[in-house]
Amino acid sequence: MPDLFSMRPLIAILRGITPVEAVDVAETLVAAGITIIEVPMNSPKPFESIAKMREAVGNVACVGGGTIMTVDDVSALQSCGGQFVVSPDCNTDVIESTKSNGLMSFPGVMTPTECFAALRSGADGLKIFPSFLLTPAGLKAVRAVLPKDTRVYAVGGCEPAHFADWLAAGATGFGLGSSLYKPGAALADIKRSATAAVAAYDNAIA
Numbered sequence: 001m002p003d004l005f006s007m008r009p010l011i012a013i014l015r016g017i018t019p020v021e022a023v024d025v026a027e028t029l030v031a032a033g034i035t036i037i038e039v040p041m042n043s044p045k046p047f048e049s050i051a052k053m054r055e056a057v058g059n060v061a062c063v064g065g066g067t068i069m070t071v072d073d074v075s076a077l078q079s080c081g082g083q084f085v086v087s088p089d090c091n092t093d094v095i096e097s098t099k100s101n102g103l104m105s106f107p108g109v110m111t112p113t114e115c116f117a118a119l120r121s122g123a124d125g126l127k128i129f130p131s132f133l134l135t136p137a138g139l140k141a142v143r144a145v146l147p148k149d150t151r152v153y154a155v156g157g158c159e160p161a162h163f164a165d166w167l168a169a170g171a172t173g174f175g176l177g178s179s180l181y182k183p184g185a186a187l188a189d190i191k192r193s194a195t196a197a198v199a200a201y202d203n204a205i206a
Contacts, residue, residue, distance in 0.1 A: 004062045004084065004104060007035045009173020010201055011086075011153065012194070013066060014049075015040045016183035022049035023056040028187050030057050032194035038086055038175070040066040041073055047080040054081040064104070071097040078103055086127055086175075090114040095121040106153065110134060112142055115150075125151035127175065132157025136169035143170030160200030167204055174201070 012034050017025060026037055037053060039046045046065060053063045064084030065077040074085055074097045084104035087094055091107065098105040099122040107118045108129040115126055126146075128134055131154035134142070143152065154166050155175030163174065180193045 002035065002058075002060060002062050004036060005151070007062065008033060008198065008201060009036070009151075009153065010034050010197055011036045011038050011155075011173065011175040012180055013038045013040065013155070013175050013177040014043065014181050015066075015177060016043050017049055017181070018044045018183075019048040019052055022052045024187055025181065025190060026053040026057045026061065026063070028191050029194050030061050032191050033198040034176075034180075034194050035061040037061055037063045038066040038084075039063070041069075042067055047076055047082075050077070050082050051080040054083075068094060070094065074098050074101055074103070077101075084124075088129060090118045092117060092121040095123050098122075108155075112145055115142065115146060119147070119150065125153060125172065128152060128154050128171075129175075130156030131166075136162075136165045136171075139166065139171060140169040160197045163200050164204040 012029050039049050050063055062083045065082045066086040068085045068087050071093055078101040085098040086106045088108040090109050095105045095107055104124040106125045106127045107123050108127045109115045109118055118126055151172040153173045153175055154171045158166055158174045176197055181190055
């Protein structure tokens with residue numbers, strides 16, 4: 001099984017994707033260098049899309065579910081082959097269920113209180129959301145009190161042009177949504193956006 005933490009820490013958030021386009025989009029992202037793929041639950045038939053992606057690119061990519069807010073969704077995700085759970089909030093029941101099902105947990109947090117509650121419940125990493133409200137300066141302040149090995153992903157308003165600022169503030173990686181994918185987007189446009197994001201990240205860490 002691919003190791004998520006050894007991959008480039010860019011997460012493609014494919015809100016609204018359908019099972020019909022799932023494989024083509026996943027293969028396009030992987031070819032561009034993005035190998036962590038999230039399918040939010042408020043997409044049409046998300047578990048079917050996840051299963052199709054796992055079958056198509058599961059040997060080189062990690063595929064998980066986003067906007068997961070119930071333990072039932074965690075169980076359904078595990079059953080269809082999903083590998084990680086991303087939530088919009090710090091729901092300790094969801095985190096604990098995620099870990100008991102053998103999946104990785106990335107809950108949404110903003111404050112130090114939420115960060116530590118998530119980590120105590122077993123979260124593998126933290127999703128700062130929406131990150132544009134916190135700003136790199138805010139992340140730097142929060143990061144100062146977190147365990148040094150905490151993985152922190154900025155999601156919501158983090159454009160590739162500002163990756164360097166977020167990384168300098170302590171971000172581990174980024175979740176990319178509408179800047180990367182919108183329902184019905186052409187594969188050529190997805191490839192172009194993904195390639196640009198990969199280049200921006202690689203340049204930021206060079």
